[in-house]
Amino acid sequence: MTNKGIYRLVDANINRLSEALRVVEDIFRFILDDKTTTKALKELRHNCQIGNYDKLLQARDIQGDVSKMSIKSELTRENIKDIAVANFKRACQSSRVLEEVFKLNSSKKSNYFKQIRYELYNIEKNLSKTSKTAKATTNRRPIKRK
Numbered sequence: 457m458t459n460k461g462i463y464r465l466v467d468a469n470i471n472r473l474s475e476a477l478r479v480v481e482d483i484f485r486f487i488l489d490d491k492t493t494t495k496a497l498k499e500l501r502h503n504c505q506i507g508n509y510d511k512l513l514q515a516r517d518i519q520g521d522v523s524k525m526s527i528k529s530e531l532t533r534e535n536i537k538d539i540a541v542a543n544f545k546r547a548c549q550s551s552r553v554l555e556e557v558f559k560l561n562s563s564k565k566s567n568y569f570k571q572i573r574y575e576l577y578n579i580e581k582n583l584s585k586t587s588k589t590a591k592a593t594t595n596r597r598p599i600k601r602k
Contacts, residue, residue, distance in 0.1 A: 463508070463515030465557060469550040470504060470512070473572075476547035477501040480579075483540050488586055493579055500572055506565060537583070544580040548573050 481497035484490045518524065533539050551573035558566035 460515045462557065462560075463511050464517060466506070466508075466554065467512035467515060469553045469557075470506065473504050473547050473550035473554070474501055476543040476550065477504070479543040480540055480547065483536060487536055490586070493582070496575070496579065500575060504569075504572065540583055541580070544576060544583070548576050548580075551576065 477497055477500055481494055481501060484497060485494040533542065551569045555566050555569040555573065558569065
């Protein structure tokens with residue numbers, strides 16, 4: 457694998473991790489009104505940047521991505537909890553990829569992404585305990601447009 461390939465892999469997974477964390481963070485912030493978890497997710501999201509932004513950006517190749525496609529299951533969600541769970545899974549998977557890749561040259565960064573993954577497992581577990589989540593999963597009224 458080339459350095460460009462590694463940078464592409466890191467770039468894609470940093471983006472995926474940050475985006476998934478933002479979705480979950482906003483669910484805890486705006487729907488669940490959970491200030492503590494929102495703060496924890498925001499800190500994780502802000503701390504998942506690794507530097508080398510220019511190299512990552514230069515390596516990005518959206519047109520050349522051999523697997524950029526929409527998966528049908530990503531297009532359907534039944535409720536807010538489905539959205540949260542999908543994004544927790546996405547964030548955990550990206551954390552795992554970053555953990556493994558950084559084993560090549562930075563055990564400190566590798567360990568950091570491992571810690572992020574475990575923290576996400578704990579937060580996800582708490583999601584099912586939240587009574588507001590249960591309400592959010594059954595409250596499927598369409599949004600009224602003005």
